[in-house]
Amino acid sequence: MRLPTSFFERDVLEVAPDLLGKYIARQHDGAVTLHRIVETEAYRGEEDLACHASKGRTPRTEVMYGRGGRVYVYLIYGMHHLLNFVTSGEGNPQAALIRGVEGALGPGRVGKLLRLDKSFYAEDLLTSTRIWVVDNCEPAPQIATGKRVGVDYAGAWKNKPWRFIALPLNEADRGRSGDKI
Numbered sequence: 292m293r294l295p296t297s298f299f300e301r302d303v304l305e306v307a308p309d310l311l312g313k314y315i316a317r318q319h320d321g322a323v324t325l326h327r328i329v330e331t332e333a334y335r336g337e338e339d340l341a342c343h344a345s346k347g348r349t350p351r352t353e354v355m356y357g358r359g360g361r362v363y364v365y366l367i368y369g370m371h372h373l374l375n376f377v378t379s380g381e382g383n384p385q386a387a388l389i390r391g392v393e394g395a396l397g398p399g400r401v402g403k404l405l406r407l408d409k410s411f412y413a414e415d416l417l418t419s420t421r422i423w424v425v426d427n428c429e430p431a432p433q434i435a436t437g438k439r440v441g442v443d444y445a446g447a448w449k450n451k452p453w454r455f456i457a458l459p460l461n462e463a464d465r466g467r468s469g470d471k472i
């Protein structure tokens with residue numbers, strides 16, 4: 292079941308941990324694969340110095356100022372497309388970075404696995420035929436939190452425990468990520 296826009300139109304500190312255990316569905320080359328989300332990070336508006344929106348509204352951050360449920364993808368180091376899901380409502384720039392899915396830990400690896408590029412910028416997760424998020428109605432995973440990664444420039448904001456990690460499932464639940472549907 293595809294997640295509705297209302298799932299994303301909440302504060303990122305609710306959405307980011309709630310994404311754990313959900314699946315990113317990616318259609319490519321005529322097949323749809325599922326990728327279980329196991330790690331996210333929250334970026335929470337202009338006041339959050341680690342958030343791209345801390346520098347204000349720009350062409351790069353424009354999608355973050357819209358409604359939740361859209362894709363914010365951007366290129367770093369000239370080679371990695373990072374995947375974020377916009378959260379909250381109009382004028383409140385928040386996004387959840389997808390840091391890991393089963394089989395690809397690290398946001399650069401996620402982008403590579405999902406074959407992302409800049410054409411995904413502002414894709415609507417409700418109507419896209421290329422990428423969306425589904426809830427397989429599995430029990431919510433146990434969650435660990437930690438400091439965000441790679442934001443040492445953000446002063447006290449670097450210490451926010453806004454990194455969310457799904458603790459490992461038991462062996463019977465493994466092997467589902469990347470399955471074709």
